Amino acid sequence: NAGVTQTPKFQVLKTGQSMTLQCAQDMNHNSMYWYRQDPGMGLRLIYYSASEGTTDKGEVPNGYNVSRLNKREFSLRLESAAPSQTSVYFCASSPSIDGLYEQYFGPGTRLTVT
Amino acid sequence: AQSVAQPEDQVNVAEGNPLTVKCTYSVSGNPYLFWYVQYPNRGLQFLLKYITGDNLVKGSYGFEAEFNKSQTSFHLKKPSALVSDSALYFCAVRLRNTGFQKLVFGTGTRLLVSP
Numbered sequence: 001n002a003g004v005t006q007t008p009k010f011q012v013l014k015t016g017q018s019m020t021l022q023c024a025q026d027m028n029h030n031s032m033y034w035y036r037q038d039p040g041m042g043l044r045l046i047y048y049s050a051s052e053g054t055t056d057k058g059e060v061p062n063g064y065n066v067s068r069l070n071k072r073e074f075s076l077r078l079e080s081a082a083p084s085q086t087s088v089y090f091c092a093s094s095p096s097i098d099g100l101y102e103q104y105f106g107p108g109t110r111l112t113v114t
Numbered sequence: 115a116q117s118v119a120q121p122e123d124q125v126n127v128a129e130g131n132p133l134t135v136k137c138t139y140s141v142s143g144n145p146y147l148f149w150y151v152q153y154p155n156r157g158l159q160f161l162l163k164y165i166t167g168d169n170l171v172k173g174s175y176g177f178e179a180e181f182n183k184s185q186t187s188f189h190l191k192k193p194s195a196l197v198s199d200s201a202l203y204f205c206a207v208r209l210r211n212t213g214f215q216k217l218v219f220g221t222g223t224r225l226l227v228s229p
Contacts, residue, residue: 040221041221042204043204045216045217048216058216092158102160102163103158103160105157105158105159106157107157108156108157
């Protein structure tokens, strides 16, 4: 099992450019999440998908969109990148949304917006 | 609002000594509590969790944590630190039985174990 995979690992964008971060999990988990990690701020939830076909906003959704393509894949799109979106992005998955289970994290995407 | 605090940005300990990484939480109901570890350039890895039951929870790599309801704490401990334990540790909390609520992470504590 690969667990949770993310592509790309690194990306540099210019302000205003768009890109999609890809995430896939092979653990048959129902729930998937996107977080951003910034120094001194821990992890903040951007969007989540409780189950296939549903998505909801998290703590910091502005400037982002998501797609739960199928049970395995959950992508994060930046339509018009801004320097404030420079961060490390993590995708995670868990068997269910009810909080009983731990989340499994991907290796992250380091994004720099200039 | 629920929150979690990790009061120490960094903890330094010598190899072989016991270590403690502190976490306190603030929730209005009964919490689920988690510890995760992040090694350099890696995603977070689950260490242990408290859901219910015994207040002393044992987890991966010899770590344990004690749930203390009166002090609203969930400190991570290990009897004998290893240099390989050096990493960034995150405490997280969410409410129980309230539908989906986000997992709230602390700001992280960097553990440095010296040889």
